[in-house]
Amino acid sequence: MDPFQAAIILIIVLFAVLATGMPVGFAIGLVSFGGIVVLMGPSAAVEVVSNWTRGVLTNFLYLSLPFFILMGELAILSGAVGSMFEVARGWFGRLPAGLPITTIAACALFGTVSGSGMAATAVVGRMAYPELMAMGYSRRITAGVIVSAGGLAVLIPPSLIAIVYAGLAETSVAAQLMAGVIPGLILAAAFVVVVVMWCSRWGGNIAPSPPGVSWRKRVAATANLVPIALIALAVFLAIYLGIATPSESAGVGAAAALFLCIARGRATWPELRKALVFTGQTSGFLMLIVLTGTLLSFFLTYLKIPAMVSSWVIDLPLSPVAIIIVMLAMYLILGCFLDGVSMLVLTLPVLVPIVDQLGFSLVWFGVLYVMTLEVSVITPPVGFHLYVMQGISDIGIGDIVMGALPFFVADFVVIALLLAFPQLALWLT
Secondary structure, three states: OOHHHHHHHHHHHHHHHHHOOOOHHHHHHHHHHHHHHHHHOHHHHHHHHHHHHHHHHOOHHHHHHHHHHHHHHHHHHOOHHHHHHHHHHHHHOOOOOHHHHHHHHHHHHHHOOOOOHHHHHHHHHHHHHHHHHHOOOOHHHHHHHHHHHHOHHHHOOOOHHHHHHHHHHOOOHHHHHHOOHHHHHHHHHHHHHHHHHHHHHOOOOOOOOOOOOOHHHHHHHHHHHHHHHHHHHHHHHHHHOOOOOHHHHHHHHHHHHHHHHHHOOOOOHHHHHHHHHHHHHHHHHHHHHHHHHHHHHHHHHHOOHHHHHHHHHHOOOOOHHHHHHHHHHHHHHHOOOOOHHHHHHHHHHHHHHHHHHOOOOHHHHHHHHHHHHHHHOOOOOOOHHHHHHHHHOOOOHHHHHHHHHHHHHHHHHHHHHHHHOOHHHHOOO
């Protein structure tokens, strides 16, 4: 059978299985294993699965995933996230559009201890939503700023999706995490510009600023945030300066967050158990997709599909940047139907050789991917942040989508900046 025909059949079967509602990880694993059995026979397929499974599960870099997830959960348990919102409100609340800016700042701060955008949307959203509505902000502004700002946690380290990308693309985890810092700060600033312009010029509701916060309360709130801020800073510097690997830094960060919970009297067994169970479930979900994705990668590589597609794309009458833009457009479309990790395992085996042959940095492309993911998580029908927002509020999905639209502009502006100036992502690496 022609390799392209085999690959097309596999993709058709995969999407047919996904349409039945089977979880993504199981669907990719089942179809990939079936394809390997057809190509190589049952005995060889079992050997391939055994070898590749052992290779993935013994990869030290993936150890950082559960530790970073646990660090985020323990930061929430310690009460630090509430302190983040209070600090942001104390310093930014009196500005024009102060509460939306506070929400953006709180999500950016939350991103330093948790790499999950859905968690940021849910946790910060629960605090910001009643405050924004009580101050008279429109439903669309309220929903738009929460779902969009939640995505900052995906970009600002420690980013879970960046770690998975680094593992699959075989880039440095430390470099991949550091590459998201400057783009994340630029995106946060762009979101601030959007809310100020929306509130003051686009007919939004520029609600009155909340009551002023005394300097004493500002200092007290900031002091309450210092322990978790020091933990996040220590993890960041350890990775950036090469003092420790990301996995080692994540482990120390999780242990420090646990001690903070104990010191604050919040480390009750039911709450710790809940954090550990969530960590195990989320880590298992991510590792299942990564594991089955490596089987899909083996199948495609065995057929020499990445090399053939790479050769064909390189010969297209398009500039290298135009090819990258086409890839990002493809991710925008796929993001309407798949989650970020699934998109990675389905596409990277083919796209990594192309990006490499075009002469671009794979670390830079990873940041572009995460930026594109920022857009897809607020794009229906599968935009996960949209449904998280709907779950924590009484705002309809239509208003949430309309509220997110102006933030698309900020996302695309930052993506354009990264395309024009790759050093914005690579400077810290």
